[in-house]
Amino acid sequence: MVRRFAGRRSRTRTERKRGRYIQSRPSYGKADDLAFDATLRAAAPHQREREEDRQRVAFSVRPSDYMRKVRVRRAANLILFLVDASWSMAVAERMQATKGAILSLLTDAYQRRDRVGLIVFQKDRATLVLPPTNSVTLAQRALADIPVGGKTPLSAGLKLAYDVLMRERMLHPDVMPLLIVLTDGAGNVSMGKLPPHEEAYRIARQIAEEHIHSVVINMEHVAFDQGLAQALADQLQAPCYTIGELKAENLYQTVRKEMQTTQLNPMPDERR
Incomplete structure (x- = not known):
């Protein structure tokens, strides 16, 4: 959590599902507040090696690919x-x-x-x-x-x-x-x-x-x-x-x- 300025102009990282999505980070298998774009990008390089999964789905996403949103809000x-x-x-x-x-x-x-x-x-x-x-x-x-x-x-x-x-x-x-x-x-x-x-x-x-x-x-x-x-x-x-x-x-x-x-x-x- 980093204070940029005082008061309402402070940018504060928050773990609650409120605030503006600014970046992502690994969620270590947890599907809470997923960043879908980042999760898809994390899974994309592994599609060739997941041919078995792709016989059932067009695009394979595993829990190890999950990325969660990092949000900021005013505090x-x-x-x-x-x-x-x-x-x-x-x-x-x-x-x-x-x-x-x-x-x-x-x-x-x-x-x-x-x-x-x-x-x-x-x-x-x-x-x-x-x-x-x-x-x-x-x-x-x-x-x-x-x-x-x-x-x-x-x-x-x-x-x-x-x-x-x-x-x-x-x-x-x-x-x-x-x-x-x-x-x-x-x-x-x-x-x-x-x-x-x-x-x-x-x-x-x-x-x-x-x-x-x-x-x-x-x-x-x-x-x-x-x-x-x-x-x-x-x-x-x-x-x-x-x-x-x-x-x-x-x-x-x-x-x-x-x-x-x-x-x-x-x-x-x-x-x-």
């Missing part, structure tokens, strides 16, 4: 922001930049069916502040007042992000998810009995195993950076960025870059 993006709202970082600056980036993405996505959501985590819980939407109006209302302060329940935030993305994948199988995590990686609250970082990394590996494309924005000051954001990115199998000046435009451009230039892993039904 929408889902950008889910996961933001640390604890006192561990410059929370006001981070929230202002995130809100601005969300509104910019929604404005840009109006014609492309893209949707954007926001989860914040602070104190002892994570909250879905903005369920995935393509409505700028709903986003403005939801983003007006976001609670901040307290400890850093990183694992709770990752778990809620995982649940939201998996639910969206079930409801919209062709959606292309992108998880943007803004944190310094310094989780200090667990949901269960595991140490905070061990619990967070376990959930991060679950997200990576589901082939969900993620990006970590390291919010720790370079002078105090302990490498925790990079460690989280490693578990997510994601790139880790440090934005020199955290502004809405810079964050927006970082997200757009990931949407436009990366090759996303296949969805579960397309793995081989």
